[in-house]
């Protein structure tokens with residue numbers, strides 16, 4: 001079986017000024033490449049991302065894909081492979097079955113890539129990321145980049161296994177386990 005690190009995208013990998021979708025606004029968060037290099041030999045990488053900006057009509061699926069491919073290409077140039085990006089384009093009111101904290105996409109990756117969820121990690125900057133990870137039986141790290149600092153107090157009874165300053169610190173925590 002394979003172990004995975006399931007990553008939220010905006011605020012974890014790239015900076016998130018809010019509904020980010022333009023290449024000109026693309027910026028990697030500090031030390032993301034180094035972080036993923038620390039993990040790449042032991043984990044497969046996935047992105048699970050809520051993009052309600054599509055459902056709200058702020059930008060198109062095509063904009064999302066361009067932006068996401070830009071990220072994936074930069075990582076690939078650094079020999080980091082994202083196996084798959086799972087996208088929820090819906091707004092909360094749509095009551096879809098894929099928006100985080102739904103575990104639908106994690107369960108799909110479990111099947112398709114033979115993932116050992118118990119020994120996998122979910123990393124995100126919003127409580128719903130942590131909730132998804134816990135619901136799926138993964139270990140979880142809440143990062144303080146992106147919306148993390150701001151929403152820290154909304155974690156309430158959702159207890160991540162760890163809180164880390166950023167993805168790089170999260171990677172070090174994972175490697176120390």
Ligand SMILES: [Mg+2]
Nearest residue numbers: 008010011125
């Ligand atoms: Mg995020």
Ligand SMILES: [Zn+2]
Nearest residue numbers: 088096098099
């Ligand atoms: Zn959805």
